[in-house]
Amino acid sequence: MAITTQISNDNSEVKLKIRGRFDFDSHEDFGRALEYAKNYPHAKYVLDFSDVTDIDSSALGMLLLLRDALGGEGANMEIIRCTPDILEEFNIVNFSKMFTIS
Amino acid sequence: MKILVVDDDLMNQEFLEILLGGFDHQVVLASDGESAIEQFTSEQPDLILMDIVMPGMDGYIAARRIKSIAGDNFVPIIFLSSLTSTEDFRKAIDAGGDDFLFKPYNSELIKAKIDAMSRIREFNVELQQHKLTLEKHQKQQQRELKLAEHIFRTVVNSGSSDIPGVRKWVSSASVFCGDLLLCTQIPSGSIHILLGDFTGHGLTAAIGALPASDIFYGMSNKGLSIKEIATELNRKLFTLLPTEIFCAASLFEIDIQKMTLGIWNGGLPNICIKSSEKNEVNSISSTHPPLGIMSENDFDSTIETISLYGNEKVYAYTDGLSQLVSDEGEKFGDKRVTQLLRDGNIDVDYFERLRDSVQDFLGVNEQMDDISLVEIDMTKIVR
Numbered sequence: 332m333a334i335t336t337q338i339s340n341d342n343s344e345v346k347l348k349i350r351g352r353f354d355f356d357s358h359e360d361f362g363r364a365l366e367y368a369k370n371y372p373h374a375k376y377v378l379d380f381s382d383v384t385d386i387d388s389s390a391l392g393m394l395l396l397l398r399d400a401l402g403g404e405g406a407n408m409e410i411i412r413c414t415p416d417i418l419e420e421f422n423i424v425n426f427s428k429m430f431t432i433s
Numbered sequence: 434m435k436i437l438v439v440d441d442d443l444m445n446q447e448f449l450e451i452l453l454g455g456f457d458h459q460v461v462l463a464s465d466g467e468s469a470i471e472q473f474t475s476e477q478p479d480l481i482l483m484d485i486v487m488p489g490m491d492g493y494i495a496a497r498r499i500k501s502i503a504g505d506n507f508v509p510i511i512f513l514s515s516l517t518s519t520e521d522f523r524k525a526i527d528a529g530g531d532d533f534l535f536k537p538y539n540s541e542l543i544k545a546k547i548d549a550m551s552r553i554r555e556f557n558v559e560l561q562q563h564k565l566t567l568e569k570h571q572k573q574q575q576r577e578l579k580l581a582e583h584i585f586r587t588v589v590n591s592g593s594s595d596i597p598g599v600r601k602w603v604s605s606a607s608v609f610c611g612d613l614l615l616c617t618q619i620p621s622g623s624i625h626i627l628l629g630d631f632t633g634h635g636l637t638a639a640i641g642a643l644p645a646s647d648i649f650y651g652m653s654n655k656g657l658s659i660k661e662i663a664t665e666l667n668r669k670l671f672t673l674l675p676t677e678i679f680c681a682a683s684l685f686e687i688d689i690q691k692m693t694l695g696i697w698n699g700g701l702p703n704i705c706i707k708s709s710e711k712n713e714v715n716s717i718s719s720t721h722p723p724l725g726i727m728s729e730n731d732f733d734s735t736i737e738t739i740s741l742y743g744n745e746k747v748y749a750y751t752d753g754l755s756q757l758v759s760d761e762g763e764k765f766g767d768k769r770v771t772q773l774l775r776d777g778n779i780d781v782d783y784f785e786r787l788r789d790s791v792q793d794f795l796g797v798n799e800q801m802d803d804i805s806l807v808e809i810d811m812t813k814i815v816r
Contacts, residue, residue, distance in 0.1 A: 355633065387756075388632040392677030395726065399676045423752075424681065424700040425722045428731075 334360040336367070344375045350382040355389040365393075368400040376401060381412035386420050398429060409433075434551055435459045437478035439469040439495065440513065441487040445536075449482060452540055456547070466490025466498075473499050473508075480550055481510045482534070485525065493528040500529035505564075507557035509550040578608045578636075585609070589642050592617055592650030596624055598813030600784050604753075604804040611638025612751050612803040613680075615646055617653045622689055624814065625653045625662070626807065628701065629682035629724070630751040634803050641680055641725070644669050659684040663697045663724070664734045670725030679725040683749050686736070689815055692743065695736045699723050702755050702767055709744040709779035714771050743815035744779060746808060753802035754791055765794050784808040 334357065337346040347364055349357070368376065376397065398406045409431045413421065421432050436458050438449045443464075450460045461476045463469040465487045473481070481499065485492035496510050512525045515536040522533060531553075532546055594617055601614050613629035627649050631638040648669055652662045663684050670680055681700030688695070698704060700723035703716040721733055750770070757765040773790060774783055787806060 388630075388679075388681070388752075389677070392632050392679065395679075396677050423702065423719050425719065428722055429726070 334364060336364055338367070338374075342371055342374060344377065345371070346377045346379065348379040348382070352385045352387075353380075353383050353390040354385065354387040357390060357393065361390075361393045361397075365397055365400055368397055372401050374401075374407070376406075376408035378408065378410045379412055380410055380417055381414070383414070383417055386417055391424060391426070394426070394430065434479045434547070435461065435476065436547070437461050437463060437469065437472055437476065437481045439463045439465075439472075439481065439487070439492065440484040441465055442484070445484070445513070448538070449543075452538075452543065453547075456544055458547070466492065466495035469495045470498050470502070474502065479508065479554060480547065481508060483510050483512050483530070485512055485514045485521070493524060496525075496528040496530055505561060507554055507561075509554055511546060511550065575608070582608050585639065585643070589613070589615075589646040592646065592654070594618065596814075598810040599624070599626065600808040600810070602784070602788050602804075602806045604800065605634075606753070606800045606803050607635040609634075609636045609639035610803050611635065611642075612753065612805040613642045613645060613682075614805050614807055615649050616807075617650060619653045620656045624685075624687040624689075625649070625659060626685040626687075626809065627662075627682060628685075628749050628751065628805060628807055629680045630701065630753070630803070630805070631680045632678045634753075634801075637678065638803075641670055641674055641678065644673060645680065645724075658736075659686040659695055659697055660734045660736050663699075663736075664729075664732060667724045667727060667732045668729050671728060674725050679723040681719075681723040681752070683719075685747070685749075685809065687741075687809065687811075687814060692741045692815065694739045694741050694745075694747065694811075696739070697721065697734065697736050702750060702752055703771075705748045705771060705774050706739070707746045707748070707774050707779060707783065708742065712775060712778065714774045716771070741811055741815065743811050745811045746779065746783065747811070748774065748783065748787070749807050749809075750787075751803065751805045753800075753804040754806060756802065757791060757794055757804070758801075759794055760796060760798060765791065779812075 333350050335348045398408060401408055411433050413432060426432060436453055438446055438460055440446050441464050446462050453460050461472055461478060463472045467490050483492045483496055492512060509531040510529060511532045511534055512530045513534050517535060525533060534543060534546060593615060596616055596618060599616050603610060603612055603614050611631040611634040616626040618624050629645060631641050645666055648665050649662060652665060683701045683704060684697040686695035696704060696717050698717060698719040699721035700719050703718050706715045717737060755765055755767050773786060
């Protein structure tokens with residue numbers, strides 16, 4: 332599992348690309364993104380899930396933490412390019428009620 | 434340091450005794466393999482200098498025996514030899530030897546090698562002590578965990594009652610279980626069941642089970658509906674738990690008078706209903722986020738209500754079951770559950786079949802997540 336972060340020059344957009352299993356072991360990697368979000372809570376966050384093979388409840392919890400750091404309901408974040416399997420996982424927990432997922 | 438010198442040549446013995454004594458080491462002697470083992474056991478030396486070729490038991494055999502007696506305690510063995518082939522060297526290392534000294538002896542080299550070995554031994558002694566301390570702590574922690582778990586389980590299950598027709602299987606991945614399976618009969622005669630799965634597993638996951646069971650039994654005893662219970666559970670868990678921890682859960686209400694089954698499913702896998710009418714299996718999918726995520730105002734307590742004929746069997750499980758991965762990396766999956774339930778008529782003991790199938794699938798692998806399964810057999814509840 333690895334997370335690469337791309338930040339636009341004006342700090343207004345953050346792109347996170349997550350690879351492999353997104354789970355409990357991703358805490359450390361994801362923690363860095365979370366730290367950044369605390370410093371730039373108004374940036375737009377785009378999470379690219381095209382290479383995520385698996386997601387567990389700990390990872391779902393991390394997404395909730397990021398959402399919180401970005402202001403909760405008003406969070407400007409988007410989860411994109413999910414595989415059908417990952418979309419199904421989001422479906423079960425009805426995360427579309429809290430996140431923009433595609 | 435106490436050094437055991439093993440050599441059948443008395444000249445060599447004496448030479449080494451004087452030399453090592455000069456370096457302030459205490460020396461004990463043996464002249465063959467058997468007496469080396471005796472001396473090792475009775476004198477407990479810190480290091481051994483061992484000749485290879487001796488009458489009776491040779492140095493290789495003695496080294497092997499001594500290393501096996503020493504176990505985790507590292508006692509360096511330096512072989513003394515005039516043999517110099519690489520094969521001899523290999524044999525000596527295989528027998529448990531740690532180094533070599535060649536005859537004729539060079540006293541500076543002997544001193545240096547003994548000093549180096551002594552450093553490794555000290556390091557090893559320290560390591561062993563750390564290991565023992567760690568093991569002691571671990572044992573103590575396990576004992577405390579087990580005690581805490583016992584108290585915890587007693588509190589969580591204090592309101593639980595066995596209800597005919599409701600079968601439960603909960604298999605925990607660690608001492609504390611993050612899955613929760615509660616059931617009770619409320620004053621009106623209706624039956625309430627809660628199946629919950631907290632984020633992660635172990636103690637952090639289990640902690641939320643205390644307030645959850647308190648609310649579930651407390652409110653059920655007052656005859657409140659699962660709609661109200663779900664709302665309160667969500668409110669409480671939303672307030673108590675940190676953002677990243679939540680509880681995927683299903684609540685069931687079996688109303689025997691009205692012959693209805695009410696379900697609130699937030700974040701658990703599909704609930705399967707097998708009926709005897711046709712050989713089909715209906716699924717009730719999750720329509721809500723798990724408990725503890727939505728604020729009080731945003732929480733949706735809508736219950737799905739199904740009419741019962743009294744011949745249904747209902748199966749619900751946590752994703753520890755469906756996400757189970759086999760040796761080959763294959764997932765157990767929801768489809769396998771549905772398929773298993775389709776196979777055969779209503780009289781089949783699907784509960785046992787499912788449980789066996791999961792256990793077979795897991796094999797000897799370590800269980801990574803808590804697994805729960807509940808069967809609600811309406812034929813035994815509605816009479």
